[in-house]
Amino acid sequence: MPLLTLKRCPFCGESELGSGWSSQDPYSCYRVRCSRCGTEGPAECEGSEAGSSWNQRAGGYDESLASAALKSAELAEIEEKKKQLRKDITEKTKALAELGDN
Numbered sequence: 001m002p003l004l005t006l007k008r009c010p011f012c013g014e015s016e017l018g019s020g021w022s023s024q025d026p027y028s029c030y031r032v033r034c035s036r037c038g039t040e041g042p043a044e045c046e047g048s049e050a051g052s053s054w055n056q057r058a059g060g061y062d063e064s065l066a067s068a069a070l071k072s073a074e075l076a077e078i079e080e081k082k083k084q085l086r087k088d089i090t091e092k093t094k095a096l097a098e099l100g101d102n
């Protein structure tokens with residue numbers, strides 16, 4: 001059996017993909033799962049089929065969509081840093097004001 005190369009996740013572009021048994025559907029039992037966003041491919045009873053089903057579905061992977069998702073993750077990170085900096089500034093301004101009072 002040739003080793004199947006799995007396509008990147010169609011939603012986040014992740015290339016680290018896991019696979020596992022599906023607990024939800026007792027009739028179809030194996031599926032590929034994205035380790036970053038948790039997207040699951042169609043469930044199949046053969047691991048290799050789960051892989052090719054995933055690839056079929058991932059065929060519509062949209063580079064711009066994925067980079068947009070990455071960008072929004074980066075933006076969220078920047079927003080978080082801004083929040084931290086604002087807090088930092090508030091605290092330092094307060095400390096400075098207290099120093100000025102003395």
Ligand SMILES: [Zn+2]
Pocket residue numbers: 009010011012013014034035036037038039
């Ligand atoms: Zn993903």
